[in-house]
Amino acid sequence: ACSRKNTRKAALHPLWQSPLTIPGGTRQSPINIQWRDSVYDPFLKPLKISYDPTTCLHIWNNGYSFLVEFDDSADRSTIVGGPLENKYRLKQFHFHWGAINDWGSEHTVDSKFYPAELHLVHWNAVEYPSFEEAVMEGNGLAVIGVFLKLGARHEGLQTLVDALPAVRHKDTVIEFDDFDPSCLIPSCPDYWTYAGSLTTPPLTESVTWIIKKKPIEVDEDQLEAFRTLLFTSDGEEERRMVDNFRPLQPLMNRTVRSSFR
Numbered sequence: 001a002c003s004r005k006n007t008r009k010a011a012l013h014p015l016w017q018s019p020l021t022i023p024g025g026t027r028q029s030p031i032n033i034q035w036r037d038s039v040y041d042p043f044l045k046p047l048k049i050s051y052d053p054t055t056c057l058h059i060w061n062n063g064y065s066f067l068v069e070f071d072d073s074a075d076r077s078t079i080v081g082g083p084l085e086n087k088y089r090l091k092q093f094h095f096h097w098g099a100i101n102d103w104g105s106e107h108t109v110d111s112k113f114y115p116a117e118l119h120l121v122h123w124n125a126v127e128y129p130s131f132e133e134a135v136m137e138g139n140g141l142a143v144i145g146v147f148l149k150l151g152a153r154h155e156g157l158q159t160l161v162d163a164l165p166a167v168r169h170k171d172t173v174i175e176f177d178d179f180d181p182s183c184l185i186p187s188c189p190d191y192w193t194y195a196g197s198l199t200t201p202p203l204t205e206s207v208t209w210i211i212k213k214k215p216i217e218v219d220e221d222q223l224e225a226f227r228t229l230l231f232t233s234d235g236e237e238e239r240r241m242v243d244n245f246r247p248l249q250p251l252m253n254r255t256v257r258s259s260f261r
């Protein structure tokens with residue numbers, strides 16, 4: 001039977017004015033991770049993380065989140081192993097969070113939201129010449145996702161939090177150096193992994209997601225500091241940077257693998 005033309009207009013998301021699901025998208029992110037449906041894969045290797053804190057460059061507010069960017073001109077801050085077939089270079093990390101602690105993460109676990117989620121973005125420098133090229137390729141990117149939960153103050157995060165007032169407005173940037181983001185990654189080696197996409201434009205289906213099972217703990221003041229940032233530039237009417245997470249996307253024909261039993 002011929003397929004009925006889909007005449008329904010794609011719903012637009014207030015934050016990105018782009019379709020919630022891209023036409024023909026079969027591996028979109030984020031997704032709900034149903035723990036009992038994930039499949040243990042004994043061939044998954046441990047993830048090897050080697051970051052050089054001197055590759056840290058600056059923090060900037062890009063109007064979606066705040067990003068900490070790294071010098072990715074050489075293999076100095078890299079990950080290898082896990083589900084990956086190549087070595088991937090760290091380009092940046094950023095967060096997604098909610099207006100209140102009941103939601104904020106992009107991925108959910110058994111439909112539970114965390115108040116925030118950290119994304120460490122890496123690109124396949126073995127096979128591609130630049131991040132921009134890798135963004136367009138199915139095995140171009142690897143993003144480590146770490147859930148944040150409300151609990152004890154995180155000392156490593158505090159150095160970041162202390163810098164946020166300087167990047168309150170969109171398109172502001174400050175120098176930020178000597179930061180080792182491995183302090184934000186739980187020591188527990190357990191993770192889920194699946195084939196997905198960027199969760200903001202250009203939404204390309206180029207990401208191998210590696211979602212850590214264990215969250216890190218941050219305190220209320222640290223979450224509140226994220227919520228003092230603005231989507232808007234200096235001089236515009238202020239809009240608080242909150243709820244910068246994409247809605248859940250259909251799993252479609254995908255399996256989430258776990259590195260643990």
Ligand SMILES: CCCCNCC(=O)NCCc1ccc(S(N)(=O)=O)cc1
Nearest residue numbers: 119121132135143197198199200201202
């Ligand atoms: C739209 C212009 C693109 C220009 N080129 C820059 C670019 O492609 N940037 C994409 C950056 C990005 C977006 C989303 C994630 S997430 N949240 O999935 O980890 C990670 C990284």
Ligand SMILES: [Zn+2]
Nearest residue numbers: 094096119199
């Ligand atoms: Zn992200």
